Structures are given as C-alpha cells and as structure tokens.
Amino acid sequence: MAVQSVKFYQVGSRAVGNRLLEEALRTEQASPARRNALNSGHRACQGCGEALGARYVLDAAVRATGGKLLAVNATGCLEVFSTPYPESSWQLPWLHSLFANAPSVASGVAAALKAQGRDDVRVLAQGGDGGTVDIGLACLSGMFERNDDVLYVCYDNEAYMNTGVQRSGSTPPFARTATTEATGPEPGAPIGQGKDLPRIALAHEIPYVATATVAELHDLEAKVERAMTMRGARYLHVLVPCPLGWGSAPADTVRLARLAQRSGLFPVFEASHGEITAVLPIRSRVPVAEYLRPQRRYAHLFAEPPRIDLLERIQAIADRNIARYGLQEA
Amino acid sequence: MRRQLEGSRAIAEAVARCRPQVVPAYPITPQTHIVEAIGAMVRNGSLAGCEFLTVESEFAAMSAAIGASAAGARAYTATASQGLLYMAEALFNASGLGLPIVLTVANRAVGAPINIWNDQSDSMSQRDCGWVQLYAADNQAAVDLHVVAFALAEELSVPVMVCVDGFVLTHAFEPLEVPEQDAVDAFLPPYAPRQVLDVDDPVAIGAMVGPEAFTEVRYLSHYQLSQALTAYPQLCDGWQRPLSMVDAYRVDGADTVVVTLGSVSGTVKEVADEFGNVGVVTLTMFRPFPYAEVRKALGAAKRVIVLERALAPGAGGIVSADVRAALSGTLAEVSTVVAGLGGRAVTRAALRRLVADAMSGWLGERLVFLDLRDDLVEQQIDRMRQRRASGPQALGLLRDAGIPGSRIG
Amino acid sequence: MSDEYVFQVRFHGRGGQGVVTSAELLSVAAFLDGREAQAFPSFGSERMGAPVMAFCRIADVPIRVREPVTQPDAVVVADATLLHHVQLFAGLGLEGYALINSARSWDELGLAEMARRHYLERLATIPASDIARRHTGRPLPNACLLGALAGLTHVVSIDALERAVRERFTGAVADGNVAAARAAYDYLGSAAHA
Numbered sequence: 062m063a064v065q066s067v068k069f070y071q072v073g074s075r076a077v078g079n080r081l082l083e084e085a086l087r088t089e090q091a092s093p094a095r096r097n098a099l100n101s102g103h104r105a106c107q108g109c110g111e112a113l114g115a116r117y118v119l120d121a122a123v124r125a126t127g128g129k130l131l132a133v134n135a136t137g138c139l140e141v142f143s144t145p146y147p148e149s150s151w152q153l154p155w156l157h158s159l160f161a162n163a164p165s166v167a168s169g170v171a172a173a174l175k176a177q178g179r180d181d182v183r184v185l186a187q188g189g190d191g192g193t194v195d196i197g198l199a200c201l202s203g204m205f206e207r208n209d210d211v212l213y214v215c216y217d218n219e220a221y222m223n224t225g226v227q228r229s230g231s232t233p234p235f236a237r238t239a240t241t242e243a244t245g246p247e248p249g250a251p252i253g254q255g256k257d258l259p260r261i262a263l264a265h266e267i268p269y270v271a272t273a274t275v276a277e278l279h280d281l282e283a284k285v286e287r288a289m290t291m292r293g294a295r296y297l298h299v300l301v302p303c304p305l306g307w308g309s310a311p312a313d314t315v316r317l318a319r320l321a322q323r324s325g326l327f328p329v330f331e332a333s334h335g336e337i338t339a340v341l342p343i344r345s346r347v348p349v350a351e352y353l354r355p356q357r358r359y360a361h362l363f364a365e366p367p368r369i370d371l372l373e374r375i376q377a378i379a380d381r382n383i384a385r386y387g388l389q390e391a
Numbered sequence: 392m393r394r395q396l397e398g399s400r401a402i403a404e405a406v407a408r409c410r411p412q413v414v415p416a417y418p419i420t421p422q423t424h425i426v427e428a429i430g431a432m433v434r435n436g437s438l439a440g441c442e443f444l445t446v447e448s449e450f451a452a453m454s455a456a457i458g459a460s461a462a463g464a465r466a467y468t469a470t471a472s473q474g475l476l477y478m479a480e481a482l483f484n485a486s487g488l489g490l491p492i493v494l495t496v497a498n499r500a501v502g503a504p505i506n507i508w509n510d511q512s513d514s515m516s517q518r519d520c521g522w523v524q525l526y527a528a529d530n531q532a533a534v535d536l537h538v539v540a541f542a543l544a545e546e547l548s549v550p551v552m553v554c555v556d557g558f559v560l561t562h563a564f565e566p567l568e569v570p571e572q573d574a575v576d577a578f579l580p581p582y583a584p585r586q587v588l589d590v591d592d593p594v595a596i597g598a599m600v601g602p603e604a605f606t607e608v609r610y611l612s613h614y615q616l617s618q619a620l621t622a623y624p625q626l627c628d629g630w631q632r633p634l635s636m637v638d639a640y641r642v643d644g645a646d647t648v649v650v651t652l653g654s655v656s657g658t659v660k661e662v663a664d665e666f667g668n669v670g671v672v673t674l675t676m677f678r679p680f681p682y683a684e685v686r687k688a689l690g691a692a693k694r695v696i697v698l699e700r701a702l703a704p705g706a707g708g709i710v711s712a713d714v715r716a717a718l719s720g721t722l723a724e725v726s727t728v729v730a731g732l733g734g735r736a737v738t739r740a741a742l743r744r745l746v747a748d749a750m751s752g753w754l755g756e757r758l759v760f761l762d763l764r765d766d767l768v769e770q771q772i773d774r775m776r777q778r779r780a781s782g783p784q785a786l787g788l789l790r791d792a793g794i795p796g797s798r799i800g
Numbered sequence: 801m802s803d804e805y806v807f808q809v810r811f812h813g814r815g816g817q818g819v820v821t822s823a824e825l826l827s828v829a830a831f832l833d834g835r836e837a838q839a840f841p842s843f844g845s846e847r848m849g850a851p852v853m854a855f856c857r858i859a860d861v862p863i864r865v866r867e868p869v870t871q872p873d874a875v876v877v878a879d880a881t882l883l884h885h886v887q888l889f890a891g892l893g894l895e896g897y898a899l900i901n902s903a904r905s906w907d908e909l910g911l912a913e914m915a916r917r918h919y920l921e922r923l924a925t926i927p928a929s930d931i932a933r934r935h936t937g938r939p940l941p942n943a944c945l946l947g948a949l950a951g952l953t954h955v956v957s958i959d960a961l962e963r964a965v966r967e968r969f970t971g972a973v974a975d976g977n978v979a980a981a982r983a984a985y986d987y988l989g990s991a992a993h994a
Contacts, residue, residue, distance in 0.1 A: 106848045136473075136505065146504065147789050157505070160473060161448060195447035196417075196477075227418040227427070228445050239427045240416065240445050242434055305848050395831035397824070529864075559866055562820075563840040564827045657864030738867045 088278050089120045096123040096152055098132075103150040104142040108311025110301030110318065111139050111216040114275045115187065118214055118299065121282040123153060125289035126183045131170055132156070135163035135188030135197060138223040138303075139216065161196040163188045164204040167211040175210075183289060184210065190217040190231035194258045198230075205265035205294045212288045212295040215258065218303035226306040230256040233326070234378070235371050236358045238306075243361035252374060259330075262296040266335035269295040273329060275302075276319035280341060284331065300327045308357025320352035325379035328386045342390045343383065349375045393568050398530040398560045399424035401569050402495060405534040407438040408575040409493075409541045411467040412582075413459035415444040415452040419474040420507045421557035422497035426469055449474035453481035453492075460490040461596055463587040465541065467492070471557055472499035475513045479520065482550075486521030486612065488596060491544030491582070493537065494522070497557040498653065498700070500733040504785045508734020509557045511653060511700035515709050521612055523551040523619050524678040526652040528638070530560055531567040532675070535634055538570060542579050542626050547618055554677075556654040556700075558734070574631055617679045636681050638673040639688040645670035647749055648689055650714055651698040652677060655730070655737050659698065662742040669746055677710070685717040694749050695725045698737075698761075702729045707758045726754045730761035737761065806859040807955050808869040812888050813878030816848040818942030821968070822876065823854035826946055828964035829956040830858040838863045851886055858955055874953055877901060878928070878941050883909060894918055897953050901941045903927035924952055924988060931983055936976030947981030951988030958985045 089095050098119035105112040123130050132155045134140045140157045143150040158166045167186035174182050186204075188197060193215040204211055220238045221227040228238040234252035237243040241250040262270040268291050273281040281299065288295045302309060302317045309317055321327040322341065326349060329341035350372055353359040362368045383389050403425050406414075414433070416426035430445075432438035442459075446452045449470050456466040470478065475496055485492050496514045500506040514524060523543060527533035533555045540551040555561055570578075586594055600608055620636075627634040638656075641663055642648055648670035649659050656673040663669040672688045674681070689695055695718065697711035706712075708727030715725050728745060731737040741762050748754045771788055780787065809826060813819035820841040827839035835858055842853040855869040870890070874897035877888055889898060894917055900906075902925045906915045915923055926948045928941035935944075943965050950956050961981055966974045 104850065140505075146785060158503075161477065196449075198447065221418050224418040224420050225423050225427075227423065230447060239423065240418070240430045240443075242431055244434055395828045395837060559840065563838060563866070564824045565838050565863070566831055566836060654866050658866050661865045736867045738870075739865065 088282050089124050090117060090278060090282075092124075095120045096128070098123050098151065098153045099143060100150045100152050102148065104145055105138070106303075106305050106311070108302075108304040108309075108314045109138075109142075110275050110303055110314045111189065111218060112142070113314065114216050114281075114299045114301040115139055115143075117275065117278060117281050118187070118285050118297070119153065119185070121285040122183075122185050122212070122289060125286045129182045130154075131174075131182060131184050133158070133163050133167040133170060133184065133186040135186075135192035136160035137189040137192050138218075139187065139189065141223055160192050162200050163192060163197060164211065164213055165200040167213070168204050168207065168209040171210045180210075183212070185212045185214060187214040187216065189222070190215060190219060190258075191221040191229045193217075194230040194256045198256075198261075202261075202265065205262065205267050205296070208267065208293045210292050210294070212285075212297065214297045214299060216299050216301045217258075218301050218306060220303075220306050222303050222306045230254075231258070234375060235362060235368075237361065238358070247371075248361045248368075249358070259296070259298045259332075262298075263332055263335050263337075265294070267294040267296060268292070268334060270298075270332040271296070271330065272298045272300070272327070274300040274318035274322055274327060276315050276322060277329070277341065280329070287331075306358070308360070309355050313355055317352065317355060320347055323347045324349045324352040325383040325388055326352060326375070328382045328388055330386055337386065340386050340388055343388045344390075346383075346389060349379050393566055395564055395566050396569075397424065398533060398555065398563050398565070399497075400428050401530055401534050401567055402537060402555065402561075403428035403432070404569045405537045405575075406467055406493075406495075407432050407441075408570060408572050409467075409538060409579055410465060410576075410581075411438075411441055412464035413442050413444070413456065413466045415446045415455035415459075415466075415468050417446050417449050417452045417468075417470070417474065419449070419471050421499060421509075421561050422469045422471045422474075422495065424561065425495060425497070449477040450481055453478035453485065453494075456492045456494075457481060457485050457488065457490055460485070460492050460584075461488065461588055463582065463584050463589070465545075465582040466490075467494070469495035469497065471497040472501050472507075472513045473505075475517060476501060479517060482517055482520040482522060485550045486616075489548040489586075489612075489615075490550055491541070491548055491584075492550040493540045493544055494550065494552040495537070496552050496554045497561045498554050499557040503783060506733040507557075509559050509700075510732045510734065511554065511556075512702075512732075514552060514554045515701040517552075518678055518709070521549070521616060522678065523547075523549055523616065523623075523676070524554060525551065525675055526554045526677055527556075527560060528652075528654060528656045528673050528675065529567075530555075530563060530565050531632070532634065533560060534567055534569055535630060535632055536675070538575055538579060539623070539626055539630060539634060543619060543623055545579075545582055545584075546622055546626070547615055548585065549616055549619065554653065559654045568632075570631060578630060619676070619679050620681055620683075623676060634675065635673075636676045637684040637688050638671075638675065640671040640673070642670035642672065642688055642690075642692070644668065644691075646691075646693045647696065647746065648672055648692040648694070649696045649698055649742075649746070650674065650685075650689070650710065651700075652710065653700060655698060655700065658737055658739060659742060662739050662746060665739075665743070666746060674710070680713045680717075682713075682717040685714060686721075689714075689718060689721075689723060692723050694754070695723050696745065696749050696754065697725060697727050699727060699729045700731055702732070724756055726756055727758045728761050729759070732760075735762060803871060805861065806857050806863065807873045807953075808871065809856040809858075809874045809876060809949070809955070810869045810872040810891075811854040811856070811876045811878065812882055812886065813852055814848075814882070815850045815852050817852075817878045818940050819852045819878050820854045822878070822942040822946055823856040825942070825961070825964045825968060826856045826949070826956060827858070828967065829946070829950075829960040830856075832960040832963050833957050835860055836862050838866075840866070842868055851882060872896060874898070874949065874955070876945055876949055878945060880904075880909060883911070889914065895922070897922045897949075898924070899945060899948055899952055900925045901928040901945055903930060922952070924948065926984055926987065928980075928984065932977075932980045935980040935983065936973060943977035944980040944984045947984035948988045950981075951985040958982060961985075
C-alpha cells in the first residue's frame, strides 16, 4: 500500500493518532517491536491507570536503554497484581524488596553495576504514592542527595489503594478515603496537609524532575527517554487514576488524567537542577468541578446542596498552580 | 449486649471505650478495618478527646505513640507483619522507656516472599522486645484482652501487644459482647503516668546508660515484665468475663495434649472432642512465658504436641522450646508441629492424622510441618544438590523444575 | 460438634459483588434468629473482579472450628461466569443446596448432569442482579441471593434477613435490598425453579 506523506501540525493532539505520524515520531507503544515489559495477564483492575502508566514508562525506558534496564519495585498494587506467584508479568529483570526501600535498593543495584564495570546497564525504581511520598521518603531523599544513578518513577493514584483506599500524603484535599471520611464540616482529606513530592524533588536539585500523566503518551515517553539520556538521580511523577479508589468509570481513566492536567490541579512540567525548564501548557482549561465530578471520592462536594465553598478552595489551588508554573499560554 | 459483628470492628469499639487519646495509624493488610473504624469514630465524635494521626509509616506510628505516651496520653496503634518489623526498633524503645502503649498485631506472615495471610511469624519474631504478648483465641477474647491490656500496661508501665490472627479473626463475624463504656471506665482508670514530660516537673527521658547500670536496668525490665504473671490474673479476676492465661481443656487423664496459641485452638478442640482422650492447652500469655502454669497444665501428659504458627529457621519450634523448658525434668515427649504458615488452612482432617500419628508413637520428638508437600520439597532439595545457584527459594522451585515461562524471552 | 449439627454455606463470586457482605449478613440474620453463626472471607488484596469466596456456618451451639468450608451444605454463586472455571461445587453433598445468580436454567447453564445427581428442588437459579437492579438501581445481587437462599433452605427467616439488611444499609438502599430479598424469597417459595 502506497504511503502518503501528510504533515500534521498538532502532533500532540488526539486527532492525529500514532499511525498517521512519521515513524520517527510515533510512540513506542505504536511499535510491534516494543518489549511489553509489563506483559498482559496481570491482575490489575479494569481501567487501572498504574498498569497503563507502568507499561508506557517501562517500554519507553527499555527502548531508550537498548534493552539494558533493571527494575526495582516497591510493595503496592503494581507489585501485587503483576506477580501472582507462580506467574509474573514482567519481561525484564525485576526486583521487589520492601515497601519503604525501593529507592535504596535501586541505589544498591546501581552501585553494584558500577563496581562491576557494567554501567551500560541502567536502573529504574518505581512505586506508588504511598511507597514514595510517605514510607519511602527517607530512602528517596537519600538516593537524591547522593545523586545515585537511578530514575525513580512514582505512579500517583493519591491513596494507599492496595490495602483498601486509605489516605496517603498524596491524597488531595477533600477526597474521600477509608481514613478520611466524607463527613463533618470539612469532609474528606484535610486541606493544608499533603506533600508535593515533585517540589521536594526540585529542592534536592537533582539533574531531572518531571511530572506527567497517562493522558499524554508522547509527552510521557519523551520524558522517560530524556531522563535516560542523563546520569544521576532523576524523578518522574506520573498521575494515574484508579477507578476503584477514585470511584470513577474504568473507561474514564485517560480522560480524567487529561482533565486533571487541564484543570491546573496536576501541573505537568520538566525541571533541571531545581529550575523549571518546560511546562505542558493548558490548551483548553476546565474548571476543577469538571475533573472532580466523575469521581465518587468527591461525590459529597456535588450532593444537595453542593459544597461550592470547598470547590472554590480547590479551584484556588488550581489557580495558584497555573500562575506559579505559567501553565496557561498568555 | 450480645451482637454479631466483625472482629476488627469489635476490637475498634473496645479500644474506643478505653478512651485512647492518641491513635497514630498506618494501613497494612489485615489490620486496616481496625484503624479505619477508630478513625471514623473520632471523626463522627463518638470517640472524643482522641487525636487520630495518619502517619507515613509504621515506624512513625510507633514513634508517635512513644511521644504521645511520654507526654502523658494513652496511646494505641495497630499493625501486622512487615509493619511490626518496620517498627521493631521503636518496639524496643517503647519497652525500654517503660511506656504503656497497647498495640494490636493482626498476625500475618513475614516476607520475603511477601504473603498477606495469617500466621504468627510477625509477633513471634518480636518475642524478645520486652512487650507483654497476649494471643486471642477468638474475637470475644480479642475484645476483652484489649481492655485488660491497657490496665495491665499502665499498672506495670510495660507495653502490651494483643495478637489477633489476621483475616481468621480480624475479618470474621461472630457473636460477642463489646463491654459498655461504664464497665470499662470502672475497670480502667484514667492514665496516670509516674513520669511524664511536664513543664512543672521537668525530666529527661531516654538517657544513655553505660555498662555501670545497664545490666540492672535490663534486670528490672525483665522483673517488671514478669510481674504480668501475677498482675494479669489479678486484673482478669475483676473483669466481667473469664480470661485465662493458660487454658487447659480436657487435660485430666489425657496422655496426649496439644499446645497452641490463637484461633487455631478452636479447631483443635473440635478434634480433641472427637478423640475423647486428647487435651488442649491454649496459651493466652506468651510473654512473659508462664512456665509454672504450663507445667501444671501439662503435668500428667506423656505426649505433648506443640502446634506452632511460626518457626525459627535453622532451629525449629519457638513455642516448643519454651514448653520444653517448662517441662524439664518430666518424662513428657514434646514434638513440634509447624502448621498454617502463610495462611494455609489448619484442617480437622490434618489434625486428626497428626493426633493419630502421635498416639501411635510415630511422631516422637520430631519437627514436623503439617500438610507439607513432600513431593515438591524433595524434588527441589534434589535439584539443589545437583547444582549451585543463589536466589530465592520461591523462584528456584519454579526455575529448577523447568516450569515454562519462568525464563523471559 | 460434628458436621451434622452445623449448616455450612460457601459463597462464590467476584470482588465488588458483595460476596463477603453476603456471608456476613447471613451470619447476622442467623444470629437475629437466635442461633450461633460465623462468617469469614477467603481473599487476597483489594481488587475488583477477582474470584472471591466467603463462608458462613450456622448452628445451635458455639462454633469453634475455623477452617474454610470444604463440605458445604449450600453453595451460592453470585457470578455465573465462574462456572466451569472454578470448582464451585466441590464438596457439595448430593443433598446439598445450590443457588446460582442467573436468568438461565440449570440445564441452560450446562449443569444438567449435576442436576440429575442432586435433589432438583434444592437447586435453583435466580436472576438476582436483574431483580436487584429493578429494586435498587444497581445490579448488586447479594441481598437478593440471600432472600433466595432463605426461601430455598429456610436456614434463616426472611424477617431476620430483613433486619440484618437494615442494620447494614439505610434509607432507599436498605428498602431496595429488602424488597429484592423478599421478592427472591417469595419466588423461591413458589413454583419449580431449577
């Protein structure tokens, strides 16, 4: 079949799709030669954002490293659903140790490779928000400050999902979880708590910090590739909706990730040594309510009467992010 | 009032009635329902005067409990398995500082390999951390033991862990009574610590102690922990329901007695009833170890089967070592049976075979793993003899057996 | 206490269908009827769609045994897609009861041979998800299946079951579930249903 060359201007938009792009511009997911590092057959829930994110990230990382990649995984949903003994979904060397230590374990792996003169082999560590921002923070900070040669990827679904949806340091304000019920004058998770781990990573001034979502595949893969061209401590924070924990429809996972970015609640950016170098601009901004409404963890904000006051406070957070990161094109 | 409810829920209500003032919480399967229920009660006001902290790790949970207790607040938390181990340093710290913290351990196996199901490896691994260890045989006991635990802890200034089999008890619905608030208030007075962080009476807590006094400090900790052997029965006497330290069931005239801890006791008693001449001794208190009471309960037995829910790798039984010590000088034969590791069900069928083996004299003083897949392990041991390879046994079992797909690509 | 004194139920389904809740509610209903009951699950970590089992024992003496139910007197299947994949009826005696959430008949489900070996009046299918959807707006079959089980086996009274449901749920959700349970109870009490 003759190939007709067509130039598309909106390369990052959904309208184009992969198959109509030049090969060089296509994503790794479009390639039949992709590794499928996270192979099918795992036990993730339908619509799991983390499974999607992990597949995207690891296939891109495997390509970027010419197949020379070792993965270290923290305890959590990803580890549990991918390795139901005696089966494993992983098609790359993979190590799971404990909940809190993935960054340290990865540091150890990187050190071993260096000692053995095998520094063509690269290391990727990954975990959920619980394992990264809470219990794993000390180890992560250590990996950062030593500038160990590890790319750490956090798949953030904003709660401890595998144990039944409990609040983590990443749970956003007013979200319902099993330990932050939607009751009382300020229902859900308290506002003013929580950690912004990308900013904590920035404060460590490591070579590369980036955020991404599963809605922008080109962007996510490009960031993984870019990270793998560098050495030293690198951090990637990926927003991954969880239908079970968020109370959203399994088919909405990608759409919700996109709305998160477009509302300003999840700023998507890149940084180098503590300075922001690029942002993903918000092309068509949405009010936070549009992002929150399809999630039952926010249902109490939309009950009768709706909590306009709380929505406004969430909106203020989005507004602040947009101003702070310059997310809207003037 | 008798109700049918979930073990975790009942424990949470019992703890709430003990008026805890600080509850740090970190989720881990299978304890989550307990801390969630307490969090909900704090939130809806039914548990007033309590700060519920969602902390970032189990180490933080026990650390926050330490701080709370040292500042004069009644502190409680719950964990299991990996979480208990993650707070191990803090456990020793709490007992060394004499802080009457109460901890629920929802007994679960310890990895690697990671396993979320019930056995007692977690609490058994911490048997020497200086805490009182109580094991609940059913959910009514679990409820009652928590109330007694606060009283005991504060009486002796020693922390207490209440061990409740994960899933098997925590997630089981059964009939029980949660004591009313006034009954608990009458039994458990407000926390009145001897030594606390107080601006009007400053003390320095947590000093370094050198060789000149460390032995004495440790001796006194051991002494104080051992006081539980008398303090616990005394407290139980004043409680609304009977609670034993060592429960002896059908031991009179029984040549063969099974010793165990926790929920498996119920199943063992069912089998004992079938035989008619088999006794069951169930330990509620494991630390301090009630040597005299165990010796008395097992007095006339010829064959003692210790049914363990954990093991000491490279050594054998944990409970059986203590039982043997209790029986030293007697002629009883003590065998060690490791059962139900990682959540494998302990069935009546297996127990029947076990007791029959014991009575036939086959069991002797062996170390036996109940329901072990002999074929699997023998094949694997064979393979291991033939080749030298490192790595986890879980992987070896598959790899060396040539299970398709255990290699990538 | 040997097995002849205890009625053992095993529930099969998938995560998210309320299988664990079913066993719990059944135990509460039995308790409200003045009997002894025990319920517990057999599952792994939180995951929608994974096969789940739950157990319930009912007796008139305290229940001490805690092993999983391997010789059920009744099996309840909340998700018919598990048929032919999982050994759903393992250990079920020939006098046992079996109830499947399905609009199809036992024969249509490919279970005719099993039906021939058992007592026909103790095997039933019921479109519990549909009935539930009609009454509650959501296809959660658990209350409905419990009503059906009560009708089929009479191991608990429908009144106790209603009370148990109302203790767990409130408002319109409780009303809908009770209606679904009663509808199923009446249906199973009527004409042939296998």
